Amino acid sequence: MDLSAFTRPVGRLVATAQNGLEVLRYGGLETGAVPSPFQIIQSVPMYRLRRYFPPDTRPGAKQPGPPVLMVHPMMMSADMWDVTRDDGAVGILHKAGIDPWVIDFGSPDEIEGGMERTLADHVVALSEAIDTVKEVTGRDVHLAGYSQGGMFAYQSAAYRHSKDLASIIAFGSPVDTLAALPMNLPASIAPVAADFMADHVFSRIDIPGWLARTGFQMLDPLKTAQSRIDFLRQLHDREALLPREQQRRFLASDGWIAWSGPAIAELLKQFIAHNRMMSGGFSIHGDLVTLSDIDCPVLAVIGEVDDIGQPASVRGIKRAAPRSDVYEFLIRAGHFGLVVGSKAASQTWPTVAQWVKWLDGTGDLPEGVNPMALQPSEPHESGVSLSSRVAHGTAAATEMAFTFAKSAAGAVVSANKSARALAVETARTLPRLARLGQINEHTRISLGRIMSEQARNLPNGDCLLFDGRVHTYEAVDRRIDNVVRGLIEVGVRQGTRVGVLMETRPSALVAITALSRLGAVAVLMPPDVDLADAARLGAVSDIIADPNYLDAARELDMRVLVLGGGEARDLQVPEDADVVDMEKIDPDAVDLPGWYRPNPGLARDLAFVAFSSIGGELIARQITNARWAISAFGTASAANLGRGDTVYCLTPLHHQSGLLVALGGAVVGGSRIALSRGLQPDRFLKEIRQYGVTVVTYTWAMLREVINDPSFALYGDHPVRLFIGSGMPTGLWKRVVEIFAPANVVEFFATTDGQAVLANVSGAKIGAKGRPLPGGREVALAAYDPQEDLILEDDRGFVRRAEPNEVGVLLARPRGPIDPTAPVKRGVFAPADTWVSSEYLFRRDHDGDYWLVDNRGAIIHTERGCVYASAVNDAMGCLGAVDLAVTYGVPANGHELAVTALAVRPGGSIPSADLSEALAELPVGEPPDIVHVVPKMTLSASYRPLVSPLRAEGIPKPSRNAWYFDPDTNRYKRLTVAVRTEIAEGQPG
Structure with missing residues (x-):
């Protein structure tokens, strides 16, 4: 009798029980493997720097090769680089003659203060580690990062402008995060969800290691389930399981560490909600950084079926870093398989070693590594499809079922794509239009009030960018309140007219907003006009000046209040001069008077006085809070400004466009405000990338100064989506949209009193002024006889409305206070109606778009x-x-x-x-x-x-x-x- 038929199943059952008991007691099978040797070169609270296979320091010993510093993502242990000694990253690189280094951020929940770490802390720590590796080895460093570790590598390289870096090697590291999201999440919804999670979830909680593991596994539940089933099926065969046991234990338990809430919130906000790896302008401890500053070679390792670092997202590095030579290596693997496992051992790490040698001049370009092609800026891939993931790990029949489901779902997603985008845009725009429509002369609204609202809603949100630094809404609002206290201390009250003679810098914005919050009137004095004339027309009693304009301000017979000026400020004024240094006033020592109420301004109240010149004569333009609000809300709505935008204020703040469009639109939209020291082509290109500028403001032919400059050269991608302003000549308009494609131009037209506002939102008709803004004032064209300079009437005696393409005078139906100098007309189209004439001539085409023809008197x-x-x-x-x-x-x-x-x-x-x-x-x-x-x-x-x-x-x-x-x-x-x-x-x- 053959007993093997009986003993074989029994033996298999016993082996399964023995191995299973060992797994239950110890978490896995004992493999006998020992970790690769390493030396701790540097140990600080933020990280420990390991050098694997420390070199022999004895005379004549072989010296190590080029250093590679490896960076793990926040949720994974640094031991991922040494899961198995023979097949792990550090072991393979060492055998190939490379000097492997690893930065270990540790587990933050086991370190004092670790759960308060921010993403920027990791980037700065990595930069410090690069300095150490360079100092110890004397050689430039190859920076290799997996997943978010690769994002750290890119960010740190940009932060240090590629200093001491030989190359960057990134494994499945997303750059254009909105190009392809995991699980095919729609890009239109992701920013809203990421912002919400950052502000309301991860500002309060952290992610423990077990939750990070579970989340990672849920991103590919089929593969996770398949791996567990395979493990159980082979539990009787210890020899078959041992080669992959360390990898299994790493993924199942040992390899996961906690995430700090602040770091996750920063990741969600900067690099998912606002996609600033692509646009630039991300903040590292207050410094503004852009990947376009990277100029060292880059190798992006891409997983063909990677659903986390999807190919479309990873390939964004080509557009984000146009000065780099970017290569790619594509392998048929999922996210974790890029760096750990059989394919990583046979393909990834030998290729990385060969890449390092090639750049070191001791080898050839690795096979399969090719220059990365430039991808279109618009998303063209929906991500790694569900069918691809199924095909990678399941049977053909299952693949067919999921393919069918994916096709059906794809049809639904395609049909609803435009509706989804419209819903997101509408959700942002409708509240603004509703608020705009509710403004009447008794509405409490002002620049100071809106800034207070944004600081209350977004205290840690980026508000102001200047000289490469970022200032939060909370910090800016606190500075405004301090200046308000200083103004009260020197006797400025509600309704007082105060001249502002300052460069376009943060202190100027603060001064203007502080006067608004106090209820005073900011008289914006251009430095290139007759200041005495401006002071007389503006009826100013005091002047706020920065140190640069102190001497000019002292020429006027009035008190000068000096504000700002940076760190190097030496006023050098006589003791008897009527000059007050506002910076020496302690705001905490100022007792607020009983009459003070912050932001008391009503819509009808005068808020600003600006100046323009007509025929060489200086004209004072009075701007009420209503006028400012109409322009601000109109700009934010027409340009669809949001928290992900950075508005570049090229125009000085004393110019109406800078005050009403750039500053006003940005504050209402909750966007970042980027101030420039002046219009220079080289500075323009540098700052739009460094700040991640999405919206550029202009006046008239301003952009001509940029694109006509012989040194102007726009290389690679750029983040600009809109140019907004007024008066751009048609020829310049055409050139701007050609050079900065796919950016568009939103051209505004607004009368001085703000009663009539038009906007060409679509930009489809170059030169057109567009249509009235929803929620704005009603406008009409009155038929006009230019020879007789008469507005024409119909047979009933009312004004006749102009026919399509007939020249007419633009009229606006007023709401709220009317400028006493404005030409008011009554009984125009109906008995007792009231309209204000703009005195501008327009024609309206058959589509309803308005085209400026001329001024009535010109x-x-x-x-x-x-x-x-x-x-x-x-x-x-x-x-x-x-x-x-x-x-x-x-x-x-x-x-x-x-x-x-x-x-x-x-x-x-x-x-x-x-x-x-x-x-x-x-x-x-x-x-x-x-x-x-x-x-x-x-x-x-x-x-x-x-x-x-x-x-x-x-x-x-x-x-x-x-x-x-x-x-x-x-x-x-x-x-x-x-x-x-x-x-x-x-x-x-």
Whole structure:
């Protein structure tokens, strides 16, 4: 009788029981493996720095090869690099002649203060470890990080501008986190969810090690279940289990450590909600950092079926670090399989060793490592599909079932993609529009009040960026309150008019907001005008100045309050000077008077006085809280500003655009405000990447100064999605959207009193001013006769509304206080109705979009008819060679000539045929009498082309770049001496 049929099952059962008992008692099978030897080179509370296989220091001993410093993610133990000595990372690299180092952050729940660690703490600690490795070895360091450890590697490299780094090797490390999320989560919802979790969950709790393990396993539940079933099925076969036992125990229990809540919150907020690995502008202990500063070689190891570090997300490094030579190595593995397991031992680590040798000049480029192709900026992959993960670890039949389910789900997701995005945008925009619609003259609203609300809702949120540093809402709001106390101490009260003469810097923003919070009036004084005239027009009693403008302010006969100026401030003023150093006032020692109530301003109250120049005359513009709020809420709604945006304020804060659009829109939107010291092309490019600028503000031809500069070169990707402002010439508009694609332009038009606000939100029609903002004032076009300068009426005596493409005067239906100098009209379209005339002429096309035609008082009345300057300038801007166009009137022998001056781009030329064609299809009005090219065009401080210097030169002189309009042929011809004489005498042609 063959007893094996009986004894074999019994023996298998006994072996299973014995091995199972060992697993239950000890957590696993005893393998007899010992860890690789290492030496602790540095031990500080934040980390310990291990050097594996310490070199023999005896004379003549073989010296180690290039150093590789390996970085583990926050939730995994540093022992992941040595799970098995023969097949682990440190062992394989050592055998290949590489010098392996490991940074060990330890388990934070076992370290005093460990659960208070932030993500920035890890980045700074890694940077310090790099310094140590460099100091000990004398060689540049290869930085290798797995998953979030790779993110740390990228961030630390950017933080130190690649100093002392030979390369970065990242294993499944996401960069463009919104390009492909785990489990195919929709990118439109992830930022909202991440922000909520950061603010309301992980600000209160931490993640213990067991929960980190469970979460990791749940990301791939099929593979987790399959691994456990395989282990149970082979529990009788100890020899089969031992080779993978250390790896199994690591994943099942030993390898997981706790996460601190602050670190998770920072990860969610900066790199998921706001995706700042891609955009730049992430904060490391207050310093603003961008991956575009990385310039060392990069090797991204990508798992083909990695559902955590998905290929689309990992490949974002190519766009985020355009100055680096970026390579990739693609293997058929999941997330953990990239660094631990059989494929890691046979493919990953030999390739890494060869990569290091190749850069060291002792080997060839590894097989399978290729330059990474540039991926499109728009997400083109939905991530590692469920079917791919199933195919990687289950049978073909199961794969088919999940493939069918994935296809059905994909159809639903595709159908609802636009609706989901619309829902997120609507949720952000509707409350603003509702609040905008509720503003009346008795509403309590002001800049100071909105800043208080944001500081209360987002105390730790980034508020202000300047000189590479970030300041939180709480810090900025506290500084504002301190300045308010200082102002009260020196006698400033509600309603007091105080001049602000300061550079665009944080102290200027604080001063303006503090005056708003106090209920005083900030008179914004441009430094390039007659200050005495501005002080008189603004009726100021005191001036707040920074140290740079102290001398200019002291020329005025009034008290000067000095605020800000940075660390190196030495006022050097006589003792008898009427100067108060606000920085010497202790805010805690100031007793607040009984009359003080923070943010008392009503919508009808005067909040600011700004200045503009018309015909060389300085004009004071009064801005109420309502006017400021309309622009601020309108900008935030039109530009869809949110917490993930960084608004770059290129315009000075004393300019209306800086105050109303940049500062106002950013504060209402809860966005970050980036202040610039001035417009310079090299600074512009550096700061939009360093700050992660998503929205750039402009006035008129400001951006021309950037893109026309010979040194301007936009390399790689950029974070800008919008340019917002007013007055951008059509030609410049076209160039901006071409150069900064896929960014768009949102062009605003607003009357001085804020009653009429238009916005071209879509940007589809270059040159159009768009449509009225939802929730804003109602506008209408009154039919207009330009020859008689009359608003036309219908047969009932009411004003006739202009037909499509008919020139009309823009009217606005007022709400709240009306500027006493504004032209008010009553009984316009209905009995007793009230409208305010903007005195601007527009046409409205068949789609309902408004196009600026001219100012009512600036129409050029030629002998051939009316010439509308804006219409002509827009047409000229469509010519590729034209940089700027200005149309103006010139008197000539009792009549008026319309002249258009052109500034041409370098190397550009304008054939007369192109000129004739461009002006032949003017939507309204006549073409100009003369067109000529000028060598230089003078711009105002706000970058608006000035007409007066051109008009002063009279009729243009004949040249090869001057043409006149021949009414007989309706063509432009070369302007000669004879023709010019005839034109000057009133006999054109």
